[in-house]
Amino acid sequence: MAGLKDYVNSSVADNREQIEYHVEQILKLIGEDTNREGLLETPARVTRMYEEIFAGYEVDPKDVLGVTFDENHEELVIVKDIVFYSQCEHHMAPFFGKIHIGYVPSGQIVGLSKLARLVEAVTRRLQVQERITSQIADILDEALKPNGVMVVVEGEHLCMCARGIKKPGSMTVTSATRGTFRENAASRAEFLSLLKG
Numbered sequence: 001m002a003g004l005k006d007y008v009n010s011s012v013a014d015n016r017e018q019i020e021y022h023v024e025q026i027l028k029l030i031g032e033d034t035n036r037e038g039l040l041e042t043p044a045r046v047t048r049m050y051e052e053i054f055a056g057y058e059v060d061p062k063d064v065l066g067v068t069f070d071e072n073h074e075e076l077v078i079v080k081d082i083v084f085y086s087q088c089e090h091h092m093a094p095f096f097g098k099i100h101i102g103y104v105p106s107g108q109i110v111g112l113s114k115l116a117r118l119v120e121a122v123t124r125r126l127q128v129q130e131r132i133t134s135q136i137a138d139i140l141d142e143a144l145k146p147n148g149v150m151v152v153v154e155g156e157h158l159c160m161c162a163r164g165i166k167k168p169g170s171m172t173v174t175s176a177t178r179g180t181f182r183e184n185a186a187s188r189a190e191f192l193s194l195l196k197g
């Protein structure tokens, strides 16, 4: 899983003063007057915002699922419209949207709120949408050993990312499939039709 830390290293909370200092330097370097009233608190505000939007570095996404439950249910489980907010690692610009997760259990299920926590752990850091999609699929695949996992991410990017100029409002859709969803077009179609419903 490229890009994932295996351990907790550093975080905004550990480095508040330094981040504030460097934000102030950037303001000066772009030609701003950092004594202007509107900017006086900006370095501190940016740092507090970073604490929130980069909170993912405080946790290992592989740990957030925690306990899984034995359950005989072996039919498709879908949690859709999980809202996410992330930062593109190429421009440090926001991208955000919705994540839909489906899996077919094979004896193990996970609490539904844990899926939302997994989304936060994976997205609240510098990311690319493609990696968010595959990391969520891989972590669920590893933790639950399900018959299949499918993840669909719909994101709007506030930057012009690597694939040329995107128009405002255009949506990037990525998907990842594991197990039965990869092998079986009918499984993918069932998932996608339930997303629309």
Ligand SMILES: [Zn+2]
Residues within 6 Å of the ligand: 088, 089, 090, 091, 092, 093, 159, 160, 161, 162
């Ligand atoms: Zn970008």
